[in-house]
Amino acid sequence: MTASWPHHVEIAVRWRDLDAFGHVNNAVYLSYLEVARVALWRSGMGGRDARDIPFVVARVEIDYRSAIELGETVRVELACESVGRRSFTLVYRILAGGRLAAEARSVQVCVDRNGATIPVPEALRAVLEQVAGPPAAR
Amino acid sequence: MTASWPHHVEIAVRWRDLDAFGHVNNAVYLSYLEVARVALWRSGMGGRDARDIPFVVARVEIDYRSAIELGETVRVELACESVGRRSFTLVYRILAGGRLAAEARSVQVCVDRNGATIPVPEALRAVLEQVAGPPAAR
Amino acid sequence: MTASWPHHVEIAVRWRDLDAFGHVNNAVYLSYLEVARVALWRSGMGGRDARDIPFVVARVEIDYRSAIELGETVRVELACESVGRRSFTLVYRILAGGRLAAEARSVQVCVDRNGATIPVPEALRAVLEQVAGPPAAR
Amino acid sequence: MTASWPHHVEIAVRWRDLDAFGHVNNAVYLSYLEVARVALWRSGMGGRDARDIPFVVARVEIDYRSAIELGETVRVELACESVGRRSFTLVYRILAGGRLAAEARSVQVCVDRNGATIPVPEALRAVLEQVAGPPAAR
Numbered sequence: 001m002t003a004s005w006p007h008h009v010e011i012a013v014r015w016r017d018l019d020a021f022g023h024v025n026n027a028v029y030l031s032y033l034e035v036a037r038v039a040l041w042r043s044g045m046g047g048r049d050a051r052d053i054p055f056v057v058a059r060v061e062i063d064y065r066s067a068i069e070l071g072e073t074v075r076v077e078l079a080c081e082s083v084g085r086r087s088f089t090l091v092y093r094i095l096a097g098g099r100l101a102a103e104a105r106s107v108q109v110c111v112d113r114n115g116a117t118i119p120v121p122e123a124l125r126a127v128l129e130q131v132a133g134p135p136a137a138r
Numbered sequence: 139m140t141a142s143w144p145h146h147v148e149i150a151v152r153w154r155d156l157d158a159f160g161h162v163n164n165a166v167y168l169s170y171l172e173v174a175r176v177a178l179w180r181s182g183m184g185g186r187d188a189r190d191i192p193f194v195v196a197r198v199e200i201d202y203r204s205a206i207e208l209g210e211t212v213r214v215e216l217a218c219e220s221v222g223r224r225s226f227t228l229v230y231r232i233l234a235g236g237r238l239a240a241e242a243r244s245v246q247v248c249v250d251r252n253g254a255t256i257p258v259p260e261a262l263r264a265v266l267e268q269v270a271g272p273p274a275a276r
Numbered sequence: 277m278t279a280s281w282p283h284h285v286e287i288a289v290r291w292r293d294l295d296a297f298g299h300v301n302n303a304v305y306l307s308y309l310e311v312a313r314v315a316l317w318r319s320g321m322g323g324r325d326a327r328d329i330p331f332v333v334a335r336v337e338i339d340y341r342s343a344i345e346l347g348e349t350v351r352v353e354l355a356c357e358s359v360g361r362r363s364f365t366l367v368y369r370i371l372a373g374g375r376l377a378a379e380a381r382s383v384q385v386c387v388d389r390n391g392a393t394i395p396v397p398e399a400l401r402a403v404l405e406q407v408a409g410p411p412a413a414r
Numbered sequence: 415m416t417a418s419w420p421h422h423v424e425i426a427v428r429w430r431d432l433d434a435f436g437h438v439n440n441a442v443y444l445s446y447l448e449v450a451r452v453a454l455w456r457s458g459m460g461g462r463d464a465r466d467i468p469f470v471v472a473r474v475e476i477d478y479r480s481a482i483e484l485g486e487t488v489r490v491e492l493a494c495e496s497v498g499r500r501s502f503t504l505v506y507r508i509l510a511g512g513r514l515a516a517e518a519r520s521v522q523v524c525v526d527r528n529g530a531t532i533p534v535p536e537a538l539r540a541v542l543e544q545v546a547g548p549p550a551a552r
Binding site for chain 3 (some may be wrong): 476
Binding site (some may be wrong): 153 | 287288290291292298307310311314318325327346347
């Protein structure tokens with residue numbers, strides 16, 4: 001797990017993230033992926049208004065590898081696996097306390113403000129190219 | 139979409155389910171799947187204590203087909219696709235306002251109270267057999 | 277607890293509402309209040325677009341009376357305690373399994389789409405008058 | 415707003431914290447308060463297991479002062495206003511981008527693992543004395 005991923009965020013687990021098992025709930029992992037994805041959009045494209053994000057999630061697949069506990073720092077690593085004409089695929093690794101907690105992949109489709117499908121905007125394509133990956137050593 | 143699924147729940151969309159796009163957030167769909175899964179466990183096994191659920195989610199894959207709006211009633215249909223020795227696979231269809239909103243699949247691994255993997259308990263296996271599916275016409 | 281409140285909604289507890297204690301988390305109670313408030317707005321004013329709600333919450337006070345468990349049906353009762361020029365006050369009672377689970381009060385300030393304070397719109401004032409309360413027998 | 419509060423945490427706003435208005439939802443503010451409260455318990459008492467927290471929330475009152483946006487860092491400041499025999503009162507200030515976003519107060523009642531009321535444990539009382547406040551300049 002030492003290879004370098006092109007983009008990552010760190011997230012502090014909140015009490016509200018836990019469920020009745022005392023671990024981070026499975027749906028919350030998707031919110032963690034979203035934090036990494038939105039941070040990429042904001043840092044790369046200077047996005048400001050929350051509603052200007054030019055894509056929606058079309059598919060997610062996630063494999064849960066270990067439970068995440070309160071007090072752990074979560075690190076979400078992200079890379080862009082491929083870019084098509086109107087969609088792109090991101091891959092992720094979630095680490096908690098240095099442990100692999102999940103691996104995931106999501107497909108996004110580009111849309112305009114009315115929800116109509118559009119080609120991947122050039123500014124977004126440039127951002128995605130900067131985070132092409134994941135590292136070969138994965 | 140008229141074939142009959144063996145198990146379903148209805149869920150009222152809450153304001154908190156929406157995100158800044160004004161639609162139900164992608165992570166919330168997983169909470170909807172969870173409602174159907176937990177209802178199956180409770181109705182079939184008479185489960186009472188929230189912490190007695192004898193399985194954890196190991197994998198989810200979900201395809202988002204349409205956005206869900208405030209005011210819509212969501213219907214989550216569930217069937218058991220297969221049961222292995224220590225795990226089982228569920229498939230789901232989420233409908234909103236009669237429209238297909240998502241299709242999903244999840245793999246669960248059976249565990250004891252300490253999180254150790256165990257064979258699928260007989261009582262759970264019986265419940266899963268009752269919801270074998272999905273319907274062929276899917 | 278038999279007096280009749282002018283408005284109510286019923287809410288099914290979701291697994292995601294629980295926290296590590298196995299009870300509904302304290303913040304989720306505010307989402308339950310919100311469901312009742314938004315339902316009032318939608319039913320009374322025919323509101324459709326989620327973003328057209330003409331008020332924001334300025335203050336909430338809530339007294340937690342008992343824990344809410346998975347499997348219980350929650351009933352949120354609502355009444356309008358007072359209407360001012362630019363704000364109004366709602367009171368609530370949350371019941372779970374027929375038990376009193378919380379009592380709350382919220383103050384809302386009317387705003388336009390840009391967030392600027394406005395007088396209470398006439399259509400909203402009419403709705404609030406219909407739910408004046410709470411019942412004296414409280 | 416320069417007086418020093420005895421305890422604080424910093425929280426990164428997540429996309430999931432927003433609602434359809436594009437701002438942090440009012441219920442999420444309570445989750446922010448909870449992060450500060452749980453951090454106090456963990457740091458002061460060496461708490462590890464999420465379920466060992468020896469108190470429940472009995473009352474919250476919160477005044478919302480300004481909206482919180484995506485991309486802002488939230489700072490929750492906390493102080494202990496008073497300690498009784500079986501309960502204690504905390505006060506909070508939520509800042510976002512240096513701006514006052516909310517002021518709040520919560521009352522907690524001490525309980526054992528079965529939910530029965532108990533006197534404030536000595537170890538907790540010592541922690542609360544260390545964060546007595548808020549600063550006079552408030």
